[in-house]
Amino acid sequence: MATRLYLMRHGHVHNPTNILYGRLPGFRLSELGIQQAQAAGEWLADKPIKAIYSSPMERARQTASIVAQRQDALSPQIDERILEVLTPYEGRPIAELAAAGWDLYSGNEPPYESPEMALERVLDFMAHIAAAHNNESVVAVAHGDILVFPWLYAQGVEPDALMKDRLIEYALPVDYPATASIMTFELDGPPREALPKVRYDCPY
Numbered sequence: 001m002a003t004r005l006y007l008m009r010h011g012h013v014h015n016p017t018n019i020l021y022g023r024l025p026g027f028r029l030s031e032l033g034i035q036q037a038q039a040a041g042e043w044l045a046d047k048p049i050k051a052i053y054s055s056p057m058e059r060a061r062q063t064a065s066i067v068a069q070r071q072d073a074l075s076p077q078i079d080e081r082i083l084e085v086l087t088p089y090e091g092r093p094i095a096e097l098a099a100a101g102w103d104l105y106s107g108n109e110p111p112y113e114s115p116e117m118a119l120e121r122v123l124d125f126m127a128h129i130a131a132a133h134n135n136e137s138v139v140a141v142a143h144g145d146i147l148v149f150p151w152l153y154a155q156g157v158e159p160d161a162l163m164k165d166r167l168i169e170y171a172l173p174v175d176y177p178a179t180a181s182i183m184t185f186e187l188d189g190p191p192r193e194a195l196p197k198v199r200y201d202c203p204y
Helices: 031-044 058-068 094-099 115-132 144-154 161-170
Strands: 003-009 049-054 137-142 182-187 197-201
Touching: 003 115, 003 144, 031 058, 031 182, 049 058, 058 137, 115 137, 115 144, 115 182, 144 161, 144 182, 144 197
Parallel strands: 003 137, 049 137
Antiparallel strands: 003 182, 182 197
């Protein structure tokens, strides 16, 4: 039996100025986001979850706390490896970024991340989960690209910034992971040694 990682995106965010919030503080779930997180909690309620992890961002912590309400005696653990990507475009209008195909990476230099850098820390997290939770089921609440890059990796391709504009070509059944959607990764050991199997679900 493989370790099962339910890697989910946080719920919808209150963002009245329609900017890329990235790692900016103060962005919490909207009422819709709370409802989405509750639906995800219902979807996960009958799963034998042994641990819940969360990105440090407020929206992820809120989502994880709502999911944890349906899991007896589990408190979310913060893990920096599933933090939102670090980009120079924080605070820019969403319409501007959408017009550019959501490429937040081309030309980035440290400390800003490339897709490969973000993927490496997610793979480190997955390797930890496979070792610490052998044959168990775990939930982790993260962010859109933190789901996208391991999805691409599981398809046997190295992520590229422009792939985000055509994810359906890489077996994702939607254009981009919905808020509070869940990717279920089956980990047969460290992901760098064996590609995980993955499935996408939206619980609402």
